[in-house]
Amino acid sequence: MDRFFERVAQRVSSWAGRPPAFILAATIIVIWGITGPLFHYSDTWQLVINTGTTIVTFLMVFLIQNAQNRDASAIQAKLDELIRAHEPARNDFIGVEHLTQLELEKIKAVLEKECGDDATHHQSIARLISRL
Numbered sequence: 001m002d003r004f005f006e007r008v009a010q011r012v013s014s015w016a017g018r019p020p021a022f023i024l025a026a027t028i029i030v031i032w033g034i035t036g037p038l039f040h041y042s043d044t045w046q047l048v049i050n051t052g053t054t055i056v057t058f059l060m061v062f063l064i065q066n067a068q069n070r071d072a073s074a075i076q077a078k079l080d081e082l083i084r085a086h087e088p089a090r091n092d093f094i095g096v097e098h099l100t101q102l103e104l105e106k107i108k109a110v111l112e113k114e115c116g117d118d119a120t121h122h123q124s125i126a127r128l129i130s131r132l
Helices: 001-014 019-034 044-084 101-114 118-131
Strands: none
Touching: 001 019, 001 044, 019 044
């Protein structure tokens, strides 16, 4: 079931990000708008577009989240491999994405402290900004 969902999610999210999907959505809205006078702008006429957009939005949330989860996992795997392959790098950082936010903040504070005092940070940031 997971594999089926992943295949469908990947195909739909890939298609939804292309121009034909936008053109289809815009065409539906234009047709809906043109038919307004025909249906006297009735509550049912409005309900059709509201229901349709709500359903599409609800389903797209899951597809987008699936795509983001896959992308994040792939990037994390690539970063882990770079850490593993680079000899001076600390392998302790592999898997830190599984820590809590509080634990990550503590690690960040320790790393910033290891990099030098605040004056050094401000000088580094100023040099970086001056290059832009």
